[in-house]
Amino acid sequence: MRIGIMGLGRIGAFHTETLAGLDAVGSLVVTDPVAAAVAAVTERFGATGVDSPEALLAAGVDGVVIAAATDAHPELVLTAVKAGVPVFCEKPVARGIEESLEVLRAVEGSGVEVHIGYNRRFDAGFMAARRAVVSGELGALHTVRSTTLDPAPPPPAYVAASGGIFRDCAVHDFDIVRWVTGREVVEVYATGGNRGAEYIRAAGDVDTASALLTLDDGTIAVVSNSRHNARGHDVRLELHGMKDSIAVGLEDRLPLRSVEPGAGFPAGVPHTFFMDRFADAYRAELTAFTEVVAGTRASPCTVADAVEASRIAEACTLSRHEHRPVRLEEVCA
Incomplete structure (x- = not known):
């Protein structure tokens, strides 16, 4: 073709x-x-x-x-x-x-x-997580944790045009939470802060953010994002159910260092870039x-899937600015 x-x-x-x-x-x-x-x-x-x-x-x-x-x-x-x-x-x-x-x-x-x-829908770990949910092997979910931490912030021009961390970065987490769980987000509460690059603050954005999502079956999802993760590019997902708990991204290239005595995990060279982390998925x-x-x-x-992820990002952006929970029905649909 x-x-x-x-x-x-x-x-x-x-x-x-x-x-x-x-x-x-x-x-x-x-x-x-x-x-x-x-x-x-x-x-x-x-x-x-x-x-x-x-x-x-x-x-x-x-x-x-x-x-x-x-x-x-x-x-x-x-x-x-x-x-x-x-x-x-x-x-x-x-x-x-x-x-x-x-x-x-x-x-x-x-x-x-x-x-x-x-x-992420095409990454082997995330696909396995979805199969685990669909098969019922985890039981009813009660907690989901999705993480995206970049090793360094993008340049000022990119930040200024990005629409903010929820629309540009966390939207990947929002999409994968929907896809893996098969549930819809009904309410969000989001916050953020600035601990690094001043130009991010100047653009009206934050360099570190968290969002608490309530899904339509009562499951709670926690999304964490940052532009400053010096150890590498960290993308993970945890699913905690009534029968079992699993994780995506818990492998030897995880950019996290254990301080437990005698711990040898993770032992590999950390991921440093999204194209490295998701080469096979692309x-x-x-x-x-x-x-x-x-x-x-x-x-x-x-397009409908992508619009729904964007609606969650819009709700989180509004929540951060107004310091309150936001129902998804408040965002145009």
């Missing part, structure tokens, strides 16, 4: 390399506003470079991967859907919840599959997209 890639920044170039190595992908067509980025990718992977999204769609692509800046997502998604081309789009659907809902309404009933990129995610393009599976993460 012939796949198009719109946007060749850090994640777009990474996706291009992954797609070039998939057996199902026969050729690539790429575009980016930066001509040098297009030239670099075409030279390295033998892709066809074009000068616009319209030219890319006219090149006979079977599917499109959108890895452009967030502000461009809605227009690019809708342009591809209008052309009848299946879409993989990196999260989020749009910068704001209202615009995300507009995209959702536009794609519903189109008959065109849209797959939003939440890569490959599985794009492999799944080729199956979506081939028509052998439905989107494994729909």
